[in-house]
Amino acid sequence: MELILKQDIKNLGEKDDVVNVKPGYGRNFLIPKGYATLATGSAKKVLAENLKQAAFKQDKIKKDADAIAGKLEGVKLSIGAKAGESGKIFGSVNTIQIADALKKEGFDVDRRRITFETEPKFVGEYIANLNLHKEVKVKVPFEVVAE
The missing domain is CATH 3.40.5.10 (Ribosomal protein L9, N-terminal domain)
Known part of the structure; x- marks a missing residue:
């Protein structure tokens, strides 16, 4: 059949x-x-x-997705978070904050398409992976700064 x-x-x-x-x-x-x-x-x-x-x-x-990926190549984001004296973040930096920062830069990316290589727990620089399409993936650096 x-x-x-x-x-x-x-x-x-x-x-x-x-x-x-x-x-x-x-x-x-x-x-x-x-x-x-x-x-x-x-x-x-x-x-x-x-x-x-x-x-x-x-x-x-x-x-x-290729067009957006080309524009995202030079973008570096800065995310503010409350942190202690040792640099440890209170709470966490999540994909919603990355999506909002990208929206301020003029890129509309769904937060569910964003992942982290390492979870941001301290003030410093990290990499966010954007899965724009199953064949188009972009790495966007971002910096977590103390507020």
């Missing part, structure tokens, strides 16, 4: 894959749960068109 998957299924395939499964598995589990649909001729044509449009959108998103 040939099916088109609507979502990723472990050990079977990823979303929009055309897979062959035993009829009972497809008819009794995958189709009723909404994980797959029958791979008819018209469904395959719709899938091909959807994949074509998705590829076009992904290409546009990647080009936008």
